[in-house]
Amino acid sequence: MKIWGKAGYGVTGGALAILFLFPLLWSGYASVRTGSGFGLENYDRLFTSDNGIRLHHVVNSFTVSALTVGGTLIVSTLGGYAFGRFRFPGRDALFLITLAILMVPYATILIALYVLLGWLGLQDSLIGLSLVLTMFQLPFSLFMMRNSFEAVPRELEESAQVDGCNSFSTLLRIMLPAVRPGLITVGLFAFLASWNEFFAPLILLNSTDKFTTTLAVVNMRTAGHGSIDYAALEAGVVFMAVPCLLLFAFMQRSYVRGFASGALKG
Amino acid sequence: MTMQRPAPAADAAATTPPPRRASRARRRSLVGAAYAAPTAVMVGLFFVTPLLLVVWMSLHKWPLLGQPTFNVPDNYTGIGDNQLGGSAVWFTVKYTVIMTVLLFSLALGLALLVQNRRRGVGFLRTAFFLPMAVGFASASLLFLGLLSDEIGPVSDGLRAIGLVDGYVSWTSGSGTSALGSTVVLVLWRFAGFNMLIMLTGLQAIPLEVYEAARIDGASRWQTFRRITLPLMRPTIALVLTMMITGSILAFDQFWILTRGGPDNSTTSLVMVIYREAFIRLDLGSAAALSVVLLAVLVVVNVVQLGVLRRRSH
Numbered sequence: 001m002k003i004w005g006k007a008g009y010g011v012t013g014g015a016l017a018i019l020f021l022f023p024l025l026w027s028g029y030a031s032v033r034t035g036s037g038f039g040l041e042n043y044d045r046l047f048t049s050d051n052g053i054r055l056h057h058v059v060n061s062f063t064v065s066a067l068t069v070g071g072t073l074i075v076s077t078l079g080g081y082a083f084g085r086f087r088f089p090g091r092d093a094l095f096l097i098t099l100a101i102l103m104v105p106y107a108t109i110l111i112a113l114y115v116l117l118g119w120l121g122l123q124d125s126l127i128g129l130s131l132v133l134t135m136f137q138l139p140f141s142l143f144m145m146r147n148s149f150e151a152v153p154r155e156l157e158e159s160a161q162v163d164g165c166n167s168f169s170t171l172l173r174i175m176l177p178a179v180r181p182g183l184i185t186v187g188l189f190a191f192l193a194s195w196n197e198f199f200a201p202l203i204l205l206n207s208t209d210k211f212t213t214t215l216a217v218v219n220m221r222t223a224g225h226g227s228i229d230y231a232a233l234e235a236g237v238v239f240m241a242v243p244c245l246l247l248f249a250f251m252q253r254s255y256v257r258g259f260a261s262g263a264l265k266g
Numbered sequence: 267m268t269m270q271r272p273a274p275a276a277d278a279a280a281t282t283p284p285p286r287r288a289s290r291a292r293r294r295s296l297v298g299a300a301y302a303a304p305t306a307v308m309v310g311l312f313f314v315t316p317l318l319l320v321v322w323m324s325l326h327k328w329p330l331l332g333q334p335t336f337n338v339p340d341n342y343t344g345i346g347d348n349q350l351g352g353s354a355v356w357f358t359v360k361y362t363v364i365m366t367v368l369l370f371s372l373a374l375g376l377a378l379l380v381q382n383r384r385r386g387v388g389f390l391r392t393a394f395f396l397p398m399a400v401g402f403a404s405a406s407l408l409f410l411g412l413l414s415d416e417i418g419p420v421s422d423g424l425r426a427i428g429l430v431d432g433y434v435s436w437t438s439g440s441g442t443s444a445l446g447s448t449v450v451l452v453l454w455r456f457a458g459f460n461m462l463i464m465l466t467g468l469q470a471i472p473l474e475v476y477e478a479a480r481i482d483g484a485s486r487w488q489t490f491r492r493i494t495l496p497l498m499r500p501t502i503a504l505v506l507t508m509m510i511t512g513s514i515l516a517f518d519q520f521w522i523l524t525r526g527g528p529d530n531s532t533t534s535l536v537m538v539i540y541r542e543a544f545i546r547l548d549l550g551s552a553a554a555l556s557v558v559l560l561a562v563l564v565v566v567n568v569v570q571l572g573v574l575r576r577r578s579h
Binding site: 009010012013016017020021023024026027030033074075076078079081082083085086087088089090091094097098101103104105107108109111112113114115116131132134135138142167192195196197198199202203214217218221222228230231233234236237240241244245247248252256 | 294295296297298299300301302303304305306308309311312313314315316317319320323328376379380384386389390392393394395396397399400401402403404407408409410411412414416417418419454457458462511515517518521522525536539540543544549552553556557559560563564567
């Protein structure tokens with residue numbers, strides 16, 4: 001009975017694991033399979049065909065991700081420090097409004113953001129897109145950083161202040177090293193979210209030379225008249241997924257822990 | 267009148283801490299506000315303003331180019347006449363119910379499967395969670411190829427075992443198969459994420475409670491129904507809220523995998539909003555649809571929060 005239970009567990013778990021891993025393995029396989037065997041022809045078409053992706057799309061994606069990660073880290077570090085360590089007028093109201101972003105799905109305000117960015121002269125711009133993506137990252141990041149700052153022992157900060165540090169140099173020299181795990185998680189999430197985002201760039205970017213990689217790869221499906229080049233598309237999927245899988249492999253711990261704590265913020 | 271003015275100040279000085287400490291606290295509160303300023307600017311500019319703007323836009327005829335004109339309540343009454351809108355509402359509701367039931371069952375099943383430490387559990391958790399590392403748009407494209415008749419192995423495999431014959435178009439053949447393809451994609455991509463959240467809920471239940479139930483002679487099923495489920499309520503409510511909200515807002519998977527077809531049978535509400543705004547170039551009626559959707563989601567969230575609060579007391 002016990003042995004059957006063990007075997008049954010192994011078989012069920014194994015079969016499910018295969019089902020979950022199969023699409024990932026298959027896309028890797030499909031991306032290198034060619035008519036005659038294996039090779040990189042699909043990747044070649046991904047980067048050279050008429051509506052394929054170009055270097056500037058990849059640069060755009062990295063630009064947007066870098067700006068979003070930078071913006072998120074700066075705003076949520078300063079904000080997290082403020083909410084974790086200071087009392088000031090409007091503190092609770094601001095925190096509640098930030099958390100309310102979670103309740104108001106961004107799909108419903110993107111139309112207004114499109115008009116607003118037009119007024120600010122930031123329509124069809126990577127900076128405008130990055131600002132919007134930074135805002136969407138804020139509720140999670142701010143929550144994460146506030147908790148990180150609250151967990152730092154007060155004595156650490158006080159001794160720095162006795163030594164003559166003002167609050168900003170305390171933040172830079174004493175607090176930042178102490179909240180490093182939080183910073184890594186926040187940065188990781190901001191990178192993955194902005195690298196993979198589809199709906200916001202679809203609405204906020206108009207010209208094809210501003211497209212991010214995600215948008216350009218999806219465009220291969222939607223812009224292609226007639227038949228779709230599925231093999232090149234799978235090459236695009238692998239190209240998009242590799243940075244994420246590498247980050248995931250290196251930082252699985254903070255990724256998973258971050259998801260768990262992010263999910264339980266409700 | 268002028269005599270009274272100094273009085274409160276003197277009063278305050280008498281009751282509050284000495285002036286030096288008071289001014290230090292004031293300074294500290296200003297410093298705190300300064301650190302919070304970037305957050306306030308971001309939230310004010312890119313959240314509060316668009317939130318008010320979308321309501322304002324919904325009261326206007328707002329073309330993509332040109333001057334907006336006040337036209338209340340045309341955008342709202344127009345929603346009823348929008349035929350695609352009507353079918354999209356029903357489709358979105360149907361999709362939300364199907365998706366939530368299946369995703370919840372699968373995620374809970376996986377969480378129960380990997381909740382105990384034993385050999386290979388770490389591998390299983392990673393395998394179930396790994397699809398989450400692929401972006402949702404990329405995952406949709408992955409499935410487009412996987413399910414295609416040209417390079418995908420699914421049709422070939424099913425033909426080999428005799429379940430289907432001939433050409434099968436999973437993502438555009440019929441409304442049912444297009445919906446089914448999308449459901450499988452979302453299950454694959456999100457089951458592991460929800461499993462992980464439920465796992466943290468499961469592991470928060472103290473082992474002593476299970477011990478006590480075992481001593482009382484409770485069966486596995488009884489333990490699950492009487493202990494696990496009730497103690498998991500906050501987690502379950504949270505997971506259900508996220509699933510429902512996510513499904514109501516479905517866009518990427520339909521835009522990329524099924525393109526809303528065949529014959530608009532998989533056109534979701536957010537796709538209709540996109541169409542109104544950027545294909546029919548009528549931002550006002552897109553805004554009206556957004557406001558209605560927003561109201562529905564706020565109600566869903568408030569109800570869920572209420573249930574969550576009442577039950578955890």
